[in-house]
Amino acid sequence: MVSRVIPVDDFDLVIFGGTGDLARRKILPGLFRRFCAGQMPADARIIGAARSEMDSDGFRTLVRDAIIEFGGDDLSSRRELPDFLLQLHYVTTDARGDGGWKELAAQMRSGVVRAFYLSVGPGLFADIAERLTSFGLADAASRIVVEKPFGRDLETARALNHDLAKHFDESQIYRIDHYLGKETVQNLMAVRFGNILFEPLWNSQYIDHIQITVAETVGVGGRGGYYDKSGAMRDMVQNHLMQLLCLIAMEPPSKFDPDAVRDEKLKVIRALDDVETHHIVRGQYSAHGDMKSYRQDVENERSFTESFIALKLQLSNWRWAGTPFYLRTGKRMKARSSEITVVFKDPPHSIFGDEGGQHHNELSIQLQPNEGMTLDVTIKEPGPGGMRLVDVPLDMTFADALGPEADDVPDAYERLIMDVIRGNQTLFMRGDEVEAAWSWTDPLIEKWQARSDVPKPYDIGSNGPEDALMLMHRDGRRWRDIKG
Numbered sequence: 001m002v003s004r005v006i007p008v009d010d011f012d013l014v015i016f017g018g019t020g021d022l023a024r025r026k027i028l029p030g031l032f033r034r035f036c037a038g039q040m041p042a043d044a045r046i047i048g049a050a051r052s053e054m055d056s057d058g059f060r061t062l063v064r065d066a067i068i069e070f071g072g073d074d075l076s077s078r079r080e081l082p083d084f085l086l087q088l089h090y091v092t093t094d095a096r097g098d099g100g101w102k103e104l105a106a107q108m109r110s111g112v113v114r115a116f117y118l119s120v121g122p123g124l125f126a127d128i129a130e131r132l133t134s135f136g137l138a139d140a141a142s143r144i145v146v147e148k149p150f151g152r153d154l155e156t157a158r159a160l161n162h163d164l165a166k167h168f169d170e171s172q173i174y175r176i177d178h179y180l181g182k183e184t185v186q187n188l189m190a191v192r193f194g195n196i197l198f199e200p201l202w203n204s205q206y207i208d209h210i211q212i213t214v215a216e217t218v219g220v221g222g223r224g225g226y227y228d229k230s231g232a233m234r235d236m237v238q239n240h241l242m243q244l245l246c247l248i249a250m251e252p253p254s255k256f257d258p259d260a261v262r263d264e265k266l267k268v269i270r271a272l273d274d275v276e277t278h279h280i281v282r283g284q285y286s287a288h289g290d291m292k293s294y295r296q297d298v299e300n301e302r303s304f305t306e307s308f309i310a311l312k313l314q315l316s317n318w319r320w321a322g323t324p325f326y327l328r329t330g331k332r333m334k335a336r337s338s339e340i341t342v343v344f345k346d347p348p349h350s351i352f353g354d355e356g357g358q359h360h361n362e363l364s365i366q367l368q369p370n371e372g373m374t375l376d377v378t379i380k381e382p383g384p385g386g387m388r389l390v391d392v393p394l395d396m397t398f399a400d401a402l403g404p405e406a407d408d409v410p411d412a413y414e415r416l417i418m419d420v421i422r423g424n425q426t427l428f429m430r431g432d433e434v435e436a437a438w439s440w441t442d443p444l445i446e447k448w449q450a451r452s453d454v455p456k457p458y459d460i461g462s463n464g465p466e467d468a469l470m471l472m473h474r475d476g477r478r479w480r481d482i483k484g
Contacts, residue, residue, distance in 0.1 A: 018048025059090035181412030283308035372397035
């Protein structure tokens with residue numbers, strides 16, 4: 001199998017916040033990988049824009065150091081690095097003032113794709129969008145990329161959408177969620193809609209329930225100030241897990257087209273029922289040995305913000321009526337793992353009696369750390385002694401199935417940035433999607449705030465609070481074990 005790398009059109013990409021953590025860790029090393037893969041045109045230019053006083057040579061040094069630190073051994077020693085650095089430029093820019101904008105405009109070329117990546121806080125989105133148009137940097141063909149959070153509630157999300165819409169058409173706005181750029185997430189659509197094997201079974205008649213887990217071993221780290229005002233619901237469920245839910249539950253779009261796909265995702269969000277109080281479990285990690293508790297990490301001993309949340313959801317539509325979706329995400333958990341598990345119903349009648357035991361098919365889609373899929377099927381255990389059944393996995397771990405080619409699979413940020421240059425919005429959220437998600441999320445948050453709900457403590461390195469396990473046990477089900 002030979003991997004095809006399709007070059008993109010020539011472009012100027014301006015990264016606002018180009019000296020920041022996200023740019024150094026993800027965006028710039030990712031662009032270098034695309035350069036090494038031959039996907040970037042020889043004349044393409046990447047322009048850093050930030051408050052820091054430096055020149056282009058200083059920016060090149062910063063990027064070189066970032067690639068060495070965060071790019072891994074496969075990047076730090078690449079002979080293409082000097083050529084890549086020559087494509088980098090830098091302009092000191094004041095996002096809320098006039099400083100640097102004329103100089104930045106003078107750097108831009110005509111006749112190429114112009115893209116602007118706002119790797120900054122949402123409080124600067126409106127200021128930068130206004131200056132991009134008033135200083136003549138952006139035109140009707142330009143693209144603007146914005147990072148989450150897309151507001152902290154429906155009101156602020158609407159305000160952000162309104163501010164961006166003053167200067168850019170919806171077709172120019174790319175709201176980036178890196179989860180949607182993962183290879184396995186896109187493979188989910190291929191598996192569902194490209195194989196007759198699965199789609200006829202993808203409904204409440206054959207599926208018992210679906211689990212979505214995003215577990216992290218890290219705490220809040222240096223994000224304590226932000227995180228304590230957001231919590232797991234706003235930080236993870238409203239965007240990342242919501243998007244995974246949409247892809248797993250949506251109807252087949254009429255074609256693989258950005259708006260056709262996003263129309264179907266929007267229908268899923270609008271079909272979500274209100275969540276009953278006893279179907280929500282919130283938790284906070286406790287101190288363990290030398291590891292601090294959540295409250296110590298955020299330096300707020302009276303915090304009621306959740307670092308873990310589990311939910312049981314229902315969709316009121318023809319396909320999924322009666323099939324529960326269980327979502328959970330948390331920090332300081334047993335292992336780092338993002339996984340979707342589709343649990344199929346048992347056969348209506350077992351011909352094997354008691355010797356058959358309890359067996360069912362499960363399709364597990366691993367998003368990280370090892371991307372791939374496994375399908376558990378039931379077979380006869382080899383050997384004499386009767387009909388003993390055992391579950392075995394049909395494994396499609398990318399590293400095993402694709403061999404060395406798996407190492408060339410682009411990182412999520414790489415893929416999404418190249419999609420911006422191509423003008424493909426399929427894997428980006430539309431404004432009405434964001435607002436619909438907040439419309440569903442806000443009432444849940446208001447419920448637990450109104451009753452002064454206190455998150456349940458859970459041990460660091462565990463699967464979360466005991467109440468989250470009971471959320472499944474009450475229904476005669478269990479969470480799939482978290483494995484890194």
